[in-house]
Amino acid sequence: MSEMTQPAERGFSLQSLTRNRAFWPIFALLLILLGNRLIAPDFFNIEVVEGRIFGSLIVILIRGAPVVLLSIGMTLVIATKGIDLSVGAVIAISGAVAAVLVSTTDINPILAILISIGVGALCGLWNGILVAYFNIQPIVATLILMVSGRGIAQLITNGQIAIFNDETLAFVGTGVIAGIQFPIYICIAVFVIVMLLVRRTAIGLLIESVGANDRASYYAGIKAAQIKLFAYVASGICAALAGLILTADIKGADANNAGLWLELDAILAVVIGGTSLDGGRFFLGLSVIGALIIQSVETGILQSGLPPTFNLVVKAIVILIVLLLQSDVVRRWISNSVNRLRGQMRGQTA
Amino acid sequence: MxxxxxxxxxxxxxxxxxxxxxxxxxxxxxxxxxxxxxxxxxxxxxxxxxxxxxxxxxxxxxxxxxxxxxxxxxxxxxxxxxxxxxxxxxxxxxxxxxxxxxxxxxxxxxxxxxxxxxxxxxxxxxxxxVTRVSSDFVHEGRLAAAWLAQATAGDCAIVELQGTVGSSAALDRQQGFNEVIALFDNMEIVLTQSGDFTRTGGKEVMESFLNTMDPAEICAVWAHNDDMLIGATQAMEEAGVDPGDDILTISVDAIPDIFLAMSEGKANATVELSPNMGGPAFDAVVAYLNGETLPDWVPVAGGIYFPDTAAEEYERRSGGE
Missing domain, CATH: 3.40.50.2300 (Response regulator)
Structure with a gap:
């Protein structure tokens, strides 16, 4: 109310900016990057070593790639009012498939990569069928694969870290094109493809309508089950790509640890990006920003020189602040106190 | 007769x-x-x-x-x-x-x-x-530090890749290592972070170390397990640093892959986390049955392995692949 009656002045543009959904996540990301710059003075430095661009900002993009990919898939799933807990396990499975294929068979590595992505899609299909056709609650349906998936990956790798020497597969994680590492290209490609799919076709709208009210959507003639299936398959494919990157990065498939707990980071990224867990409207770009926020915090902590015992606490506090910044209650409180302060200052100058 | x-x-x-x-x-x-x-x-x-x-x-x-x-x-x-x-x-x-x-x-x-x-x-x-037979993590840390002290004549700026925060293997290996380097004025841990005992963790942490510090000033990397060290060697190679040469490496566990890395000249030494606990455990059983009293703890110490035997150890441990 008070905001409405405020005179426009120069505050207006700032206010409309802060009311923009994109403002707070991007603001938080910039704030965290600045904080990192204060801790490590050469944080923004970027140099070229042996034809490859180096620097902390690039590290954030490379290391953040798996969660960025997961968050893109997760956004679609959450928009349908679902959730996908299995992506960490799918990472382990797809990595195991690719690593075992190239190390024990003579298969063309490109084919191995495609098979691995296909396995990710299959995992997504499994989740989607359970959710969409058997009406199992998403958290339960995907929990099944979350728990059993690592076991499946261990069966594939025989419980060992499956190492390989194939250069093509390794390229997925550490290859460089024009000075930039390959995972960054994968992220950009997936983001653009998904963005085109959901914003240039009807799929995005259908996903939002299914997430907002799947019964109403059904009666309106939308095949809600197929839309959900699409979201889970997309999430599975994103997880498989993340698994390929993580596996290729260390030239080995670690069934026990690859992607461990990353499903939680992905969900967090989506939430930071402002997509509601209740489904409906979703914001792909902001989920990616959310993923980059998480990675910036982690990279910052690694470079801060803090004792490792503080890692999790610092991460939790920073994320909490980011989420508080987005909370309507806190934001109203801040804007009220800013207004009050402004009113006082105006009173003084008058 | x-x-x-x-x-x-x-x-x-x-x-x-x-x-x-x-x-x-x-x-x-x-x-x-x-x-x-x-x-x-x-x-x-x-x-x-x-x-x-x-x-x-x-x-x-x-x-x-x-x-x-x-x-x-x-x-x-x-x-x-x-x-x-x-x-x-x-x-x-x-x-x-x-x-x-x-x-x-x-x-x-x-x-x-x-x-x-x-x-x-x-x-x-x-x-x-009756008693507990287990690896002596502190001893592993000491042995690692003792080798490094000898290899560098007690003069070395060390970066440390810790195991999972709070795990006994991480705490004890750190304690044993720090005990020994404390004896040398010029041996110091300049950077330390947790790599969670995983390859990805070791690689990510080493990348940030190489980013924060001039690699030429790092003398050695000390990892609480071989997996993290293998990740770290990959980070070094990608940054144009020659692991095992520009930066010395020492880690614990003696898994097959570290022998492969050593045979390729990418790692310098590993302390064995001994899996040979059967003998001491059987000895303890026999001693108990024969009426002897046993201490609370029977430590089992592993040896240290170097590149000279790496090829044959890899053969033996990886099942002759």
Missing amino acids: RFTKLSIILLVVVALIVPTTFAQVPESGEGLTIGFAQVGSESAWRTAFSEAVIAEAEERGINLLFSDGQQRQENQISAIRSFIAQGVDAIILAPVVETGWDEVLQEAADNEIPVVIVDRNVTADRSLW
Whole structure:
């Protein structure tokens, strides 16, 4: 109310900016990057070593790639009012498939990569069928694969870290094109493809309508089950790509640890990006920003020189602040106190 | 002749008089039946550990009953109950978790079956188990530091890749390492972070180290396990640093892949996390049955391995692939 009656002045543009959904996540990301710059003075430095661009900002993009990919898939799933807990396990499975294929068979590595992505899609299909056709609650349906998936990956790798020497597969994680590492290209490609799919076709709208009210959507003639299936398959494919990157990065498939707990980071990224867990409207770009926020915090902590015992606490506090910044209650409180302060200052100058 | 006859009679008499529990078990433990409740086969090291115990039992003529608990305590408890029902002479337990063993260990005690704990610890009452046989993490840290001190003549700026924060392996290896480098004025840990015992963790942390610091100023990397070190060597290679040469490496575990790295000149030394706990555990059982008192802890120390034997060790440990 008070905001409405405020005179426009120069505050207006700032206010409309802060009311923009994109403002707070991007603001938080910039704030965290600045904080990192204060801790490590050469944080923004970027140099070229042996034809490859180096620097902390690039590290954030490379290391953040798996969660960025997961968050893109997760956004679609959450928009349908679902959730996908299995992506960490799918990472382990797809990595195991690719690593075992190239190390024990003579298969063309490109084919191995495609098979691995296909396995990710299959995992997504499994989740989607359970959710969409058997009406199992998403958290339960995907929990099944979350728990059993690592076991499946261990069966594939025989419980060992499956190492390989194939250069093509390794390229997925550490290859460089024009000075930039390959995972960054994968992220950009997936983001653009998904963005085109959901914003240039009807799929995005259908996903939002299914997430907002799947019964109403059904009666309106939308095949809600197929839309959900699409979201889970997309999430599975994103997880498989993340698994390929993580596996290729260390030239080995670690069934026990690859992607461990990353499903939680992905969900967090989506939430930071402002997509509601209740489904409906979703914001792909902001989920990616959310993923980059998480990675910036982690990279910052690694470079801060803090004792490792503080890692999790610092991460939790920073994320909490980011989420508080987005909370309507806190934001109203801040804007009220800013207004009050402004009113006082105006009173003084008058 | 009469003399030997007499001595035989005497021996028989003595053997009858002497309590049956005393000096009756041969030192090797031959003829004993021992139940071994293993955690599972979740890692290559665990598998090597199981195989070492089985091979040792075979060599000594011990009848070993082996149970794979598949990382579940309830499986291990039912295995122990079945060992008790079969009337084994002793039980060796490699517990999956520390707590919740009191009841089943009490059952073993009620049946006068001694229990030796191997590897991880238990919180059960001290009277319920004979002794604990496990790796000496502190010793591993000391040995690693001692090698590095010698290799660098006590002058080295070290970056450390810690294991999972709060794990006993990380804490103890750190303690042992720091004890030894404290003896040298010019040995110092300049950067330290946790890589969570994983390859990805080790690689990410090493990348940030190389970003924060001029690689030329780093003398050595000390990793609490081989997996993190392997990740770190990849980070070094990608940054144009030659691991094992520009920056020395030392780590713990002696997994097959570290021998491969050493044979390729990418790593300098590894301290073995010894999987050979069968021998000391059987010795403890025999000593107990022969009436000796045992200390709370029997430490098992592994050796240190270098590139000169790496190729053949890799062959041996990776199953001759």
